[in-house]
Amino acid sequence: MTIQDDKQRLRSQARARRAEANAALGKAAGNAVVAQFEKSIVVPPRSVVAGYWPMRNEMDVVPLLQSLQKRGHRIVLPVVEGDAALTFRVWKPGALMQPGPSGTLHPPLTAGIATPSVMLVPLLAFDAKGQRLGNGGGHYDRTVEQLRAAGTLLVVGLAFSSQRVDALPTEAHDQSLDWVITERGATKFG
Numbered sequence: 330m331t332i333q334d335d336k337q338r339l340r341s342q343a344r345a346r347r348a349e350a351n352a353a354l355g356k357a358a359g360n361a362v363v364a365q366f367e368k369s370i371v372v373p374p375r376s377v378v379a380g381y382w383p384m385r386n387e388m389d390v391v392p393l394l395q396s397l398q399k400r401g402h403r404i405v406l407p408v409v410e411g412d413a414a415l416t417f418r419v420w421k422p423g424a425l426m427q428p429g430p431s432g433t434l435h436p437p438l439t440a441g442i443a444t445p446s447v448m449l450v451p452l453l454a455f456d457a458k459g460q461r462l463g464n465g466g467g468h469y470d471r472t473v474e475q476l477r478a479a480g481t482l483l484v485v486g487l488a489f490s491s492q493r494v495d496a497l498p499t500e501a502h503d504q505s506l507d508w509v510i511t512e513r514g515a516t517k518f519g
Contacts, residue, residue, distance in 0.1 A: 335498045339462055343453035343492060344385075350489035351386035353389045354512060359389030361512035362487055363396050369515035370485065370508060371428065372447055377403045379417050379445035382434040387451040388487040394449075395422050405443050406434045414472040418442055431466075442506070448473065450506070455486050459506040459518030471515040473504040483507050490514075 350358070372378065381387070398404045398421065405417035409430050418436040426434040431468040450469050454462040463469055476482045482503070490511040509516045 332498045332500055336387075336462060336465065339494070339497065340453055340465065342496075343462060346491050347453060347489060348386045349492045351388075354489060356389060356392075358489060358512040359392045360390060360512050361443065363393045365510050365512070365515050366393055367396070369510065369517075370483075371403060372397065372400075372483075375401055375403070375454070376447055377404050377405060377417075377443045377445045378422070378447040378449065379407060380449045381451050382406055383451070384432050384434070388489060390449055392489055393487070394420070398422065398513065403443055403502050405445055406435050407433075407472070409433055409466075409468055412467070412471075413473045415468050416442055417445055431464075431478070440447075444476070444479075446481060448476070448487065449485050449487055452486050452488055454492050454494045454497060455488055456494050456497045457498070458501060459509070460499050461486055461506050462494075462497050467502065470502050470504045474502070477504070485510060487511075 337372045378397050380390045383389050389443050404420045407415040419441045420436050424436050427437050429435050452461045473484055484507045485508040486509040488511050490513040
């Protein structure tokens with residue numbers, strides 16, 4: 330069995346766990362994440378913060394994005410364009426969203442672009458070392474690697490506490506998280 334086979338098996342299990350957690354906790358978990366984030370992480374004033382538009386039972390990040398935007402941070406959402414690193418378009422609450430590949434939603438091209446110094450990322454599973462298991466497209470890994478090479482970047486995974494696993498198989502291209510925030514608390518890595 331290869332690492333890719335292990336990851337695919339884990340993805341299937343993790344999707345089921347995340348769906349169960351979302352069904353049980355839903356919006357309450359998204360609101361709890363705001364409180365956990367705000368008491369654990371200091372975002373420099375007027376930072377550009379990348380979020381995501383939640384899909385397929387991902388942690389609802391919208392309450393956190395709204396809170397960060399009210400605090401004066403510029404919020405951007407990712408745009409998937411082929412196999413390239415993600416680009417980020419400016420988002421404001423109530424903004425019109427456009428469909429993207431694989432069910433994603435993002436602001437229109439007219440919203441403008443910006444490069445984040447903080448990234449809030451979805452995940453299927455995370456482990457005690459700060460490794461993240463995503464959907465397998467590699468978009469976040471490529472983007473985090475590129476942005477870290479260009480300067481300082483804080484990467485924060487958002488998850489339900491039940492998404493934690495003992496250990497994840499990793500490959501050379503896998504990028505680790507700096508933090509994970511769940512409805513129950515915050516964990517810093519490294």
